[in-house]
Amino acid sequence: MSADSKLLLEIKNLSVTYDAANPPVRAVDGVSLQLRKGESLGIIGESGCGKSSLALGIMGLIKQGAVAGEIIYSGHNLAGLPEKKLRKHRWQDIALVFQNSLEVLNPxxxxxxxxxxxxxxxxxxxxxxxxxxxxxxxxxxxxxxxxxxxxxxxxxxxxxxxxxxxxxxxxDPEVLIVDEPTTALDPAGKNELLQLLQKLQKKSGFAMILISHDLGTVRKLTSRVMTMYCGRVVESGITSEVLKNPMHCYTRGLLNSSPNFFKYKDLWGIGGEPPPGGSSEGCAFYPRCCQGDASCGRSRPPLKYIALERMVACHKGGIETFLRAEGIRKEFVLKNKEIKAVKGVGLTIRSGEVAALVGESGSGKSTLAHILAGVLQADAGQVFFKAKKVEGRWATKMLQGMQIIFQDPFSSTSHRMKVLEVVREPLDIIKWSSVPAREAAAVEALQTVQLPTAPDFVNRYCHSLSGGQRQRLAIARALVTKPKLLIADEVTSMLDPSTQANLLRELKGLQNRRGFAMLYITHDLHLARKIADKVYVMYQGEIVEAGVSFEIFEDPQHFYTRRLMSEAFSDLV
Structure with missing residues (x-):
């Protein structure tokens, strides 16, 4: 028996257009999906992305709009059938649990x-x-x-x-479509309903399409998930893999907006609004995407496989990888003693991602950072920035390249230079634009890190600044070239808690808008837990554990990670 013959429900290129609106709104735009008996599929996305219209289209309940495409149930196309014939399938073969009970039930x-x-x-x-x-x-x-x-x-x-x-x-339908089942329910009621759905599906064996804003519900009840945006599917795959490692910027934005996963992080919504009308010629997400460029707005990206069981609609093949390191090794010889500082380390950092590198002093974190930035040459291994091998310092001598903020701001910023000169210097080195334009960019960077921009401050020499001011000056210097990757080595260690909080929030806001990635090296696990999307744990020159932050902090596997967590959070009740 072929795989296709086992399909219970197959949707091919389904579109739903509401003609009553002016201009007409295409709520569902060429969606295709497959569902087998007993399978569960989750559909996620913001309000207005077309999830409920897709459900109503499948049920044949769109009254003031046009439906195009194929809805094949058990080998029969239901699309375009007269209402009398559709009623034979509705409820008996395919049933819908509506979203708003008070509106649906007859009073x-x-x-x-x-x-x-x-x-x-x-x-x-x-x-x-x-x-x-x-x-x-x-x-x-x-x-x-x-x-x-x-x-x-x-x-x-x-x-x-x-x-x-x-x-x-x-x-006793074979396909059950459930639209926002837990909306407005208290936690106890929500859990009871989820357990009930699990129990009934196991008992009856129906296939289920679950539409929900609640990503925790989708994780519990579904085996596959689709992300919808402006009526289109932008990502699909195995639920556990998509939620752990999203490959589309929009899916990641939904995850970062959900308290179910990152319990300690600040919530960051996706900036901007979907385009009016629900459709566009190019990538619909382009105006809100942190890694988009002009070419993204010219043509619609096809939904295609980028890995086994994973499809993404993105001209760049999903979230871009900015930094990839493989097999990095570094040894030092001190007084005839050989020190293996870095032992075969590999890591990956993607666009818009904060990766925290944690570990005790002497574990090799700063040495690794210097190698990644091209400041120090590795004994073995390779580093790639945007798929190009890093040799020397080319990646740090360009706009939108890579920048490193060193741990000690006193040695990384010359005390003989004035504040404005220090921040402007990277632009002077690459001879970017005119001197006034460089100074304007330097002033903008100073404002970003909350330093004064008055003439009496920017013309001061660095030796007259406090430790916290020197630290912020070093950060401004790194930001002035608008880097795509920022390697930050203990950058907030000299800042008071209020300045630290304000600065990190500003950096995170910039990151959401510009899409730059950050490797954040720190001893402070409280801070790492607050800001990191991904965590690498380094011990005696090796990465001993790596993964998404909510898994590492909630369920560490390596004994060293457990020890770090125990020591860092032992003061918490």
Whole structure:
């Protein structure tokens, strides 16, 4: 038997256009998906991305719009069928649990009558048999039989959601579409409903499409996930892999906006708004993308495989890799003693990512940072910046290249130079634009790190600055070339907590807008937990553990990582 013959539901190039709007709005734009018996598919995306319109289109419930494409259920195309024929499939083969229970349920009919309605439509049953089945359905969804005599307004939100689920399951469908099942439910009600859905799917074996804003719900209930934006699918894959390692900037933005995963990080929404009309000729996400360029707005990126079980619609093949290091080794000889500072280290940093490199003093973090930036030559291994091998310091002598902020600002900024000269110097070296333009860029960088820009300050010599001011000056100097990768070695160690918090928030805001990546080297695990997307743990010159930050901090595997966490967080109750 071929793989295609096992498909229960197949959607091919489905589009939904609402013609009543002026101009018409294409809410779903060429979506395709496949669903097999017993499988569960999650659909995620912001409000207005087309998730609910896709569900209504599959059900044939779009009344004021046009639906194009194919909806193939068990080998039969349901698209374009007359309403009378569609009703035979609706509820009996494919059922929908609607999003808003108060809007969907009829206020003048009791619960029993409404759950029994699909049974009356599809089966010739006596009233007593319908009532018996209603009682059974209520029990199956965790409600007492007496509730069938009540009206919707007399039930709680969670109970009404169970009633909608009972209605959808009344005719034992093979495909269940669930639209935002946990909206407005308290945590206890939400967990009960999720457990109920898991239990019912296991018992009945129906395939499920779950539409939700709640990424925690999607993680618990689905095996595959699709991300929708402006009516298009921009990423799809295995749920656990997509949520752990998103490959589209939009999917990552959704994750960074979700408290389910990064419990200690500040929440950062995706800047900007989707384009009006729901569709565009080029990449719809381009105006909001942190790594987009002009070419992205000219043509629509196809959804294509970039790895096994992973598809992404992006002209750049997904989130760009800015830095890749392989097999880095470095040894020093001190008084006839051989010190292996870095032992075969490899790491990867992608666009818009904060990777924290943590470990105790002497573990090799700063040595590795210097090698990555081309300041120090490795004994073995290779470093690539944007797929080009780093040899010498070319990557640090360009706009939108790589910059390193050294641990000691006193030795990295000359005390003989004035503040403005120090910040402007990288632009002087590469001879960028005119001197006034360089000075304007330097002033902007000083403002970014919250240093004064008055003439009496920018004309001061560096030796007259405090340690915290010198630290911020070094950061401004690194930012003036608008780097794509910033290697920051203990950059906030000399700052007071308030300045540190303000500076890191500003850096994170800049990162969201510009899409630069940052390798943040620190001893402070509290800070790493607060800002990092990914964590590398270094011990005696080796990376002993690496992964997404919420997994590393919540469930460390290596004994050294567990020891670091224990010592760092032992003061927390």
């Amino acid at each position: 003048v009919l009791n619960i029993g009558e409404q759950i029994g309605e699909p049974l009356r439509t599809h089966y010739s049953l006596a009233a007593e048999e319908i009532d018996r089945r209603v009682v059974k359905l209520l029990a199956m969804t965790g409600l007492e039989p007496d509730w069938r005599h009540c009206y919707p307004h007399q039930l709680s939100g969670g109970m009404r959601q169970r009633v909608l689920l009972a209605m959808a399951l009344s005719c």
